[in-house]
Amino acid sequence: MRIRRLLYPFIFLSPILCILLSLYWGRYPITFAEVTAVLLHRLPFIRTPAVNETHIAVVEIIRLPRALFGALVGGALSISGAAFQGLFRNPLVSSGMLGVSSGAGFGAALAILLFTQKSFLYIFAFTFGFAAVAAAYLIGRIYRTTTSITLVLGGIVVGSIFAALTSFAKFVADPYNQLPTIVFWLMGSLASAQRSQILIAGIPMMIGSAGLMLMRWRINILSMGERESQALGVNLQLSQLLIVFFATLATAGAVSIAGVIGWVGLVVPHMGRMIVGSDNRVLLPVSFSLGASFLILVDSLARSITGGEIPLGVLTALVGGPFFIYLLKQTRARGW
Amino acid sequence: MVKSPLISMHAGTFAYSQENPVFEDIGFSVCPGEVLCILGPNGCGKTTLLDTLLGYHRLQGGEILVEGKNADRMTARERAMKIAYVPQNHEKTFPYTVNQVVQMGRAPHLPFHTGPGTDDLRKVEEVIKKMKLSSLKEQEYTRLSGGETQLVLIARALVQESRVLILDEPTSHLDFTNELIILETIVRLVKESHIAVIMASHVPNHAFYFENRRVPVRVALMRNRGFSHIGTPGEVLTQKTMAEVYNVEARIISYACGDDERPLSHVVPLSLKGES
Structure with a gap:
């Protein structure tokens, strides 16, 4: 217990460390001293050697926004995944459970087919992601009571419908331009992260995550099952709706720009459980931090291993898998 | 009254x-x-x-x-x-600790966006003591026996x-x-x-x-x-209702115990009705 407490500051500081680290990390030839100079040159009272404009661009316009965006995406996906696992009382559920990723995937594919401007892609991905969850929620409510199992089933049904639609979009896409764009988008990437989009997509991610943070103790209670949480005074429908709404807001914000990034919203919460236990009061912020750090590190790898970029969705599993097994061994699956 | x-x-x-x-x-x-x-x-x-x-x-x-x-x-x-x-x-x-489970009983007294505060935690502590669960407090409740679990759930109810x-x-x-x-x-x-x-x-x-x-x-x-x-x-x-409701042939036994003026009673099942 006490060792766990000592870990907290490290866990909560880790995203900042990872952001710093990623500023020094990349394929563009720029030395440690040069990056440090760029970082310091905006601070008052510190004399730095003259800073190269290109270096400023690399650090401040390319690497920093991308790291910040990665932190938000990783955090948003992980906190939503943790919240859904608690709400649905099912450790195998992830942030994409209610079809948000499949919906966003189809929205993006459709936008790629119909338009050439990129901004439509983000809007379509976000809207379809949200629409998919709304549909899943309505299906879940067909049956009179609010059983979460029907909600999960609704998510699976909606998810597979949108997956089929995405396949159809690929089928009709122009195989030289549109098809590769769709395929790459579906594999996820932070490469398109620019300051303006980060601001726009950052808002839903932050509102969603903040909403889940407010409700994190309620998730403990909802995870006791419906009869018991009702007997503990919880307004089932309202709480369920709020949690689904906030989690979807956060996830849709993330996937609409970063594409479909699997694994993070499923496994990072479990890493959190192994380290700090199941109490969602602690688990949710810890999942956010771990997810943020994890995605920054994986993205730094993705953009530096080879000359081209490796899709993020590929690396999250390749890097996360072995790390998860290592954690499993170290903690002897404590928390389970 | x-x-x-x-x-x-x-x-x-x-x-x-x-x-x-x-x-x-x-x-x-x-x-x-x-x-x-x-x-x-x-x-x-x-x-x-x-x-x-x-x-x-x-x-x-x-x-x-x-x-x-x-x-x-x-x-x-x-x-x-x-x-x-x-x-x-x-x-x-989920493997919550006993303490965390009992805390959930405070939910009706709190607005949806807050967890239990110091006052709530003090009440939780009192109930845990009263229910003699102090030694289990930090244990994962998934590892408790059936009887211990039941005590924890009663404690959660008392905290309400x-x-x-x-x-x-x-x-x-x-x-x-x-x-x-x-x-x-x-x-x-x-x-x-x-x-x-x-x-x-x-x-x-x-x-x-x-x-x-x-x-x-x-x-x-x-x-x-x-x-x-x-x-x-x-x-x-009674013998009659046991037969009617449960289909069981039973006797009600009452006896004096110690200096109690009131007798103690028990139902003793003998056999299923119609099979003896």
């Missing part, structure tokens, strides 16, 4: 489907410091009846009054401040500070000693805190146990969509 009931049901009727009501026209009331033992064979509708009291199902006819107020018009939160619940089958999904406690077959999976520990805990709670207890059970002797321990208790025998009998254990649990 006539005590006013904490919880009562008047002409309660509930059905999942129109043609086939689970129960009809049920009425009862429970006063502070009193136990109502709802007995009946499996599947007679005990749990459904409790569900309507908890607000999980809505009555189709009749009404429930809690501390004089119509329960139908209460929010889940208002109801939870007056009624606490100990479930029969608690499904454990409601005056009505509903227990659904609280001893159904417990061994000989743990069954007694739970019953003894209920006796202590009723005597010390003057709460009203409604307990579903399939063991007729539970009712006699409360009577033997000098707790005011009434028994309701549930059968054929209603209470076929309601009254003191001595009135309700």
Whole structure:
């Protein structure tokens, strides 16, 4: 217990460390001293050697926004995944459970087919992601009571419908331009992260995550099952709706720009459980931090291993898998 | 002095489907410091009846009054401040610590966006001590035995500070000693805190146990969509009703024990009816 407490500051500081680290990390030839100079040159009272404009661009316009965006995406996906696992009382559920990723995937594919401007892609991905969850929620409510199992089933049904639609979009896409764009988008990437989009997509991610943070103790209670949480005074429908709404807001914000990034919203919460236990009061912020750090590190790898970029969705599993097994061994699956 | 009931049901009727009501026209009331033992064979509708009291199902006819107020018009939160619940089958999904589980009982007293504060934690601490759970406090409740789990869930209900406690077959999976520990805990709670207890059970002797321990208790025998009998254990649990309701040939044994002027009673089953 006490060792766990000592870990907290490290866990909560880790995203900042990872952001710093990623500023020094990349394929563009720029030395440690040069990056440090760029970082310091905006601070008052510190004399730095003259800073190269290109270096400023690399650090401040390319690497920093991308790291910040990665932190938000990783955090948003992980906190939503943790919240859904608690709400649905099912450790195998992830942030994409209610079809948000499949919906966003189809929205993006459709936008790629119909338009050439990129901004439509983000809007379509976000809207379809949200629409998919709304549909899943309505299906879940067909049956009179609010059983979460029907909600999960609704998510699976909606998810597979949108997956089929995405396949159809690929089928009709122009195989030289549109098809590769769709395929790459579906594999996820932070490469398109620019300051303006980060601001726009950052808002839903932050509102969603903040909403889940407010409700994190309620998730403990909802995870006791419906009869018991009702007997503990919880307004089932309202709480369920709020949690689904906030989690979807956060996830849709993330996937609409970063594409479909699997694994993070499923496994990072479990890493959190192994380290700090199941109490969602602690688990949710810890999942956010771990997810943020994890995605920054994986993205730094993705953009530096080879000359081209490796899709993020590929690396999250390749890097996360072995790390998860290592954690499993170290903690002897404590928390389970 | 006539005590006013904490919880009562008047002409309660509930059905999942129109043609086939689970129960009809049920009425009862429970006063502070009193136990109502709802007995009946499996599947007679005990749990459904409790569900309507908890607000999980809505009555189709009749009404429930809690501390004089119509329960139908209460929010889940208002109801939870007056009624606490100990479930029969608690499904454990996540390994919360005992402390964390008991804390959840504070939920009705808190707005949706906050967790328990220092005041709440102090109350949790008190209940944990009172329930003798201090040594288990930091343990994962998924690793507890059935009896310990039941005590933790009772502690969670006590932390709610409601005056009505509903227990659904609280001893159904417990061994000989743990069954007694739970019953003894209920006796202590009723005597010390003057709460009203409604307990579903399939063991007729539970009712006699409360009577033997000098707790005011009434028994309701549930059968054929209603209470076929309601009254003191001595009135309700007879050779005749055991045969009718449970299809069991039984004897009621009463004997004096120590200097007690009141005899202790037990139901002793002999055989299934018609097979001896």
